[in-house]
Amino acid sequence: MMLEKWLPSTRSKSVARNTPREEMLDFFEDMWDRPFRGYGDFSKGFTPSVEVSEKDDEVIVKAEMPGLEPSEIDLSVENNNLVLRGEKKREHKEEKENFVHMECSYGSFERVVPLRVEVDRDNVAASYKNGVLVVRLPKSELNRSRKIAIES
Amino acid sequence: MSGEVKKNSGSLPRFSPNTDIIEKEDGFHIYMDMPGVQKEDLVIDLKENDLAISARAVYPRMEKVSNVHLEFGDCEYSRSFTISDVVDRENIKATLKNGVLEMFLPKAAKAKPRKIEIEVAQD
Numbered sequence: 026m027m028l029e030k031w032l033p034s035t036r037s038k039s040v041a042r043n044t045p046r047e048e049m050l051d052f053f054e055d056m057w058d059r060p061f062r063g064y065g066d067f068s069k070g071f072t073p074s075v076e077v078s079e080k081d082d083e084v085i086v087k088a089e090m091p092g093l094e095p096s097e098i099d100l101s102v103e104n105n106n107l108v109l110r111g112e113k114k115r116e117h118k119e120e121k122e123n124f125v126h127m128e129c130s131y132g133s134f135e136r137v138v139p140l141r142v143e144v145d146r147d148n149v150a151a152s153y154k155n156g157v158l159v160v161r162l163p164k165s166e167l168n169r170s171r172k173i174a175i176e177s
Numbered sequence: 178m179s180g181e182v183k184k185n186s187g188s189l190p191r192f193s194p195n196t197d198i199i200e201k202e203d204g205f206h207i208y209m210d211m212p213g214v215q216k217e218d219l220v221i222d223l224k225e226n227d228l229a230i231s232a233r234a235v236y237p238r239m240e241k242v243s244n245v246h247l248e249f250g251d252c253e254y255s256r257s258f259t260i261s262d263v264v265d266r267e268n269i270k271a272t273l274k275n276g277v278l279e280m281f282l283p284k285a286a287k288a289k290p291r292k293i294e295i296e297v298a299q300d
Contacts, residue, residue, distance in 0.1 A: 074248040074249045075246065075248055076244075076246065076247050076248060076249060076250065077244075077245040077246040077247075078239070078242045078243065078244045078245055079242065079243050079244075079245050080239070080241055080242050080243075081241065084245075085239070085242070087236070087249075089212035089213065089249055089276070090212065090276070091210040091211065091212040091275060091276035091277045092208075092210065092274075092275055092276065092277040093275060094275065123199050123200050123201060124197070124198070124199055124200075125198040125199065125200050125205070126196065126197065126198040127197050127198075128195040128196050128197060129195045129196065129197045129208060129209075129210050130195070141245065153275075155212065155213055155214055155215055155234075155275070155276050156210075156211070156212035156213065156214075156275050156276015156277065157212050157213045157234075157236075157276065
């Protein structure tokens with residue numbers, strides 16, 4: 026399992042990586058954290074992985090959130106960011122000594138997804154299926170791409 | 178998805194799903210995070226001592242989409258466990274809910290802890 030460190034990973038840690046300093050801190054955080062994965066207490070809490078894609082008229086955000094109920098997910102659009110909040114709870118509340126093996130992470134999370142364009146916040150639709158959340162945010166009128174006819 | 182195992186050329190990236198295993202008095206509970214998996218795409222195979230779980234998460238293709246940021250996508254999950262004789266193979270149960278596979282592997286009756294009554298010897 027330790028070899029995983031040397032293999033390419035499709036997961037990046039967060040969308041908003043602002044400064045080289047933060048990036049460096051992330052790197053070290055990751056370096057200290059890795060050897061302790063699988064020992065619940067040391068590893069970080071749960072953060073959903075996110076996918077953002079864009080169509081002509083809408084922005085689609087998907088997030089992996091296994092083990093949550095739709096009612097436990099809190100979504101909001103704040104300052105042109107989509108904010109996902111929630112808590113991934115253990116289905117099992119057992120005494121520590123019963124854990125044979127532990128890799129899944131739990132806890133409350135907040136993930137801010139920057140949206141590159143202004144969205145119509147009144148018409149956001151979200152669905153949750155098989156542990157994956159899909160949010161569709163229609164672009165506001167001004168931001169839709171529009172073909173402009175060129176007069177000759 | 179986590180812990181990418183290997184990348185097969187041409188096929189989907191393969192991941193080993195995050196797993197919790199808990200032992201209780203009556204048996205073992207296994208929880209696996211498999212977001213994006215439908216019941217139809219999940220295969221659980223028990224062959225002698227090997228319990229193999231494999232699944233596919235495939236998202237519907239969308240037309241005319243530009244991807245801005247990607248952290249996950251179509252993938253295969255696969256993981257196998259070796260189970261001991263303690264497990265009652267006939268009664269393994271599995272449920273898939275909200276992207277989490279929960280399996281219950283009951284202990285065979287002979288492996289369960291049993292209280293032994295002490296009889297008072299009468300002379």
